[in-house]
Amino acid sequence: MELYQLGYFLEIARQRSFTRAAEHLRMAQPALSQQMKNLEAELGAALFIRGRRETQLTAAGKAFEPRAAALLAQAEAAKLVVSDVAQLRGGRLVIAAIPSVSACLLPEVIRAFGKQHAKVGLQLLEESSERVAESVESGVADIGFLQPPVSQRTFETRVIIAEPFVLLVAKAHALGKAREVALKQLADESFIFYKGRARDTALEACRKAGFEPRIACESGELETIRALVAAGLGVAVVPELASHSLPKTIQAVRIREPKMQRQIAAVWKKGGHLSPAAQALLRLVSAAEMAGR
Structure with missing residues (x-):
């Protein structure tokens, strides 16, 4: 059963005539008649009583009419939904x-x-x-x-971003006014680690700098990291993106060595x-x- 066949059926029901329906649909009447024969064969029932002056629906045709109309309406609604999504008008x-x-x-x-x-x-x-x-x-x-x-x-x-890592320190910290720092200078500091792959990058960099960092705290919440740094509980090595819009009590310091960088990528299936x-x-x-x- 095809949607266009439902449309043909409903037009014949409206016009009560194969001839008038064919004219309205701008198609040859034999082609329209053949499509309806195919539909009746698929449904296993006659849909029309073909009179000399008027075509009427059989009992099966009358039962089928509202369902055919509903199916076409649902198809049109589905088209609109797809169109809205494609045109960013919904979804x-x-x-x-x-x-x-x-x-x-x-x-x-x-x-x-x-x-x-x-x-x-x-x-x-x-x-x-x-x-x-x-x-x-x-x-x-x-x-x-x-x-x-x-x-x-x-x-x-x-890849949408390639960014370095920076050091977050409280402004009251001895490095609070520094412009840059080598990571090995932080061997005696307590660290607040940002959970996730950024943590792994920071931990590896500390080890490359020759020391095992003393971890005071770990958190996956950026605001928690900042609050702990501001409170003087430790320093944090974080991606540069995480240093945007810092509170006045925290300073971001460039890490001179070792060079630390990460990428941010957009991904889809x-x-x-x-x-x-x-x-x-x-x-x-x-x-x-x-x-x-």
């Missing part, structure tokens, strides 16, 4: 991101997206890089922002279609990153 976009991205990069991007595409619903999930990847792979999230690596067999990736909404968001993220350079 929903789920974003998964690591905390530094969700706190420091996405707020302005989401605000701009909301102004441009107000009818698209947005949901933001804040996770570790591993959980971001899981959310995208499972289909819970449409697009993710994380610190690589990820499986190249599973994901499409696009390999072979998957990146939705129009996700494409629009990705363009805004790229524009925001370029503006921040």
Whole structure:
């Protein structure tokens, strides 16, 4: 059963004539008659009583008419939904991101997206890089922002940021007025580690600098990291993105050596279609990153 056959059937029912229906549909009457014979054969029942002056519906035809109309209406509604999503007039976009991205990069991007595409619903999930990847792979999230690596067999990736790490210290700290620091100078300090892959990068850098860091605390919450640093409980080695909009009580200091850098990548499922909404968001993220350079 084809949707166009339902349309033909309803037009004949409205016109009560194959001839008038064919004229209205701009098709040959024999072709219309053949389509209805095919439909009746598939349904296993006659739909029309073909009179000399008027065509009427059989009992089966009368029972079928409201259902055919409902099916066509549902198909049209489905077309509208797809069109709305394609034209960013509706739909929903789920974003998964690591905390530094969700706190420091996405707020302005989401605000701009909301102004441009107000009818698209947005949901933001804040996770570790591993959980971001899981959310995208499972289909819970449409697009993710994380610190690589990820499986190249599973994901499409696009690097959007390459950033250094910096040292966060309280302004009252001895290094609070320093412009740069070598990590080996911090061997006697207490460290507050930012959980996730950023932690692994910082820990490896400390070891390369010749010492095992003394860990005072670990947290996956950026505001908690900042509050603990401000309180003088330790120093934190964090990605530069996490040093944006710092409170006045904290100073970001450049790390001279060893060189520390990470990438942030947008990821989506390999072979998957990146939705129009996700494409629009990705363009805004790229524009925001370029503006921040």
